[in-house]
Amino acid sequence: AGPGAVNAEQLRMQKLRKKRLALGAEQFNRSAKKGLEFLQGIGLLPDPLDAAAVAGFFHTAPGLDKTAVGAYLGEPDAFSLEVLSAYVAGIDFTRLKLDDALRTFLAGFRLPGESQKIGRIIEHFAARYHAQNPHPLASPDAAYILSYAIIMLNTDLHNHQVRKKMTKDDFVKMNRGINDRADLPPEYLAELFDSIAAKEIKMMEDINDLASAEPRWGELLNGMHTKYSQGVGGAFVGGGVSEQTGRDMFLVVWDRIISALSVVFETTEDDKVLRKTVEGLHNFAKVCAFHRLHDEFNKLVAAVFKSLLTFADGSDLTRAAPEEDSLWIYVRHPKVQLAAQTLLAMARENAGSLRDGWQCVLDYVARLHRLRAL
Numbered sequence: 001a002g003p004g005a006v007n008a009e010q011l012r013m014q015k016l017r018k019k020r021l022a023l024g025a026e027q028f029n030r031s032a033k034k035g036l037e038f039l040q041g042i043g044l045l046p047d048p049l050d051a052a053a054v055a056g057f058f059h060t061a062p063g064l065d066k067t068a069v070g071a072y073l074g075e076p077d078a079f080s081l082e083v084l085s086a087y088v089a090g091i092d093f094t095r096l097k098l099d100d101a102l103r104t105f106l107a108g109f110r111l112p113g114e115s116q117k118i119g120r121i122i123e124h125f126a127a128r129y130h131a132q133n134p135h136p137l138a139s140p141d142a143a144y145i146l147s148y149a150i151i152m153l154n155t156d157l158h159n160h161q162v163r164k165k166m167t168k169d170d171f172v173k174m175n176r177g178i179n180d181r182a183d184l185p186p187e188y189l190a191e192l193f194d195s196i197a198a199k200e201i202k203m204m205e206d207i208n209d210l211a212s213a214e215p216r217w218g219e220l221l222n223g224m225h226t227k228y229s230q231g232v233g234g235a236f237v238g239g240g241v242s243e244q245t246g247r248d249m250f251l252v253v254w255d256r257i258i259s260a261l262s263v264v265f266e267t268t269e270d271d272k273v274l275r276k277t278v279e280g281l282h283n284f285a286k287v288c289a290f291h292r293l294h295d296e297f298n299k300l301v302a303a304v305f306k307s308l309l310t311f312a313d314g315s316d317l318t319r320a321a322p323e324e325d326s327l328w329i330y331v332r333h334p335k336v337q338l339a340a341q342t343l344l345a346m347a348r349e350n351a352g353s354l355r356d357g358w359q360c361v362l363d364y365v366a367r368l369h370r371l372r373a374l
Contacts, residue, residue, distance in 0.1 A: 020044060021061045029065040032072050051082035058083075059090055059108065069109035074117025084121065088128045098143065099150055099195045101129050111203050122147050136188055138180040141245045145178045149252045150196060151203065156256050158200040161263050166256060168193045174255070178248050247291045254284060254296055262307045265339065278338045285346040294353045301346060301357030308339040 020042055028035025036054065039045040045053050058069050073084045093101040105125050111118055126143035137143045149171070156166045172189045257280070264277045281304055288297035347354060347361045354361070 017044070018062065021057075022063050024057070025061040025063040025065075028061075029063075029068050032068060049079070051079060052086045054083045055086035055090055058087055066108065066110045067112075070112045070121070071117070073109060074112045074114065074121050076116070076120070081120070084124050088124045091128070092132070093129045094132045096129075096133070097192070097195065098129065098133075098137075098146060099192050099201065101125075101133075102147060102150060103201055106201060106203055122151075136179070136184055138182065142179045142184075145245065145249045145252055146175065146184070146192075148249055149175055149178075150192060150201075152253045152256045153193065153196050154201045154203065155260070157197055159260070161267070162260055163263065164259060174252050178252065247293075250287055250291065251293070251296070254288075255299070258284065258300060258303050262303050265307045265335075271334075274335065274338065278342050282342050282345065285350055289350040289353050292353070294355055297346075297350060297353045298355045298357040301343065301354070301360050304339055304343050304346070305360035305363070308336060308343065 021044065024035060024039040024042070024044055026035075027038040036045060036049060039057065040047045040049065045057065058064065058073075072080060073087060074080075088105075091105060093104065096104065102125070111121065123140075123144060126147055127140045129147075130137055130140045130143045137146065153166060153171055156162050168190055171193045172186050175189055176183050178184070261277045261280055264273060265281075268274050268277070281300065285297060285300055288294075288300060343361065347357070
């Protein structure tokens with residue numbers, strides 16, 4: 001056979017391989033386990049499975065569901081972690097700005113909703129990025145914290161329901177001291193801000209509004225609280241970071257998440273979303289107490305109280321004036337009940353951290369007293 005016949009055969013085999021990869025991707029989208037077994041059965045993945053081969057499949061197979069890939073990469077078992085390491089190692093971040101590296105990294109999959117999965121994925125990304133770009137970030141921890149700050153900035157700037165947007169000065173200030181206790185150059189942070197403001201990073205599948213996005217960030221907060229309640233105070237999301245790093249990460253993101261959750265509380269009518277939002281606020285209080293962040297805790301108390309009043313005082317019922325209607329709003333309405341329960345529970349459980357927050361608690365109690373609800 002001549003060269004033309006050889007080339008035609010090679011082309012035929014390439015097309016066949018691509019078609020089989022697409023079939024494997026379709027199977028994987030339905031079930032990761034069955035999909036990988038199918039690929040082994042047709043000879044496209046080795047038996048036993050090899051992490052590098054699976055990572056290569058994720059990088060090259062057409063038609064993969066990005067959400068399914070993200071879920072697999074975030075799994076905690078040893079083999080999935082090997083695949084995650086191999087997947088990250090297959091991407092070159094050399095000389096890329098951190099936000100561009102995140103764009104490149106997240107182009108192939110969607111971040112899962114679970115906080116610990118997000119933590120594992122971003123931790124591996126940060127280690128790889130810092131290894132290839134050791135300056136100006138002093139450590140993988142610094143890359144990890146700043147990556148989360150960028151994710152929160154992206155959510156803040158590009159979500160239409162966040163009314164008070166973060167400014168460039170806000171972003172620079174909230175990232176002070178994260179570079180192994182030193183400050184990053186302000187111009188470096190300003191450049192990151194401008195880049196995110198100009199172009200959104202697409203991070204999660206089908207996240208179009210705050211009401212649907214915040215439960216996922218609520219998962220991050222709840223996962224963080226679980227770690228603290230188990231006595232692992234240094235873990236913000238996932239393992240492997242120090243207590244100081246966990247504290248620094250919390251200080252980077254806490255106010256923006258509270259702002260977003262407050263908007264959800266004031267606007268949502270979905271009971272599940274509402275309870276998730278209140279749970280996130282309550283867990284935030286516990287983390288503030290763990291790190292003795294008294295100022296942040298009192299600002300949280302004020303935010304919860306403000307949300308409570310925004311709904312209760314803005315209601316048509318309270319403007320209608322009948323005392324029994326006002327009493328119903330302040331005592332019996334489910335949304336106000338949830339906020340009030342959270343406010344009082346935070347005050348009871350963290351009384352030693354209350355400073356200005358006492359005024360909010362006493363103000364609410366005084367309102368109940370005026371309505372003769374006590």
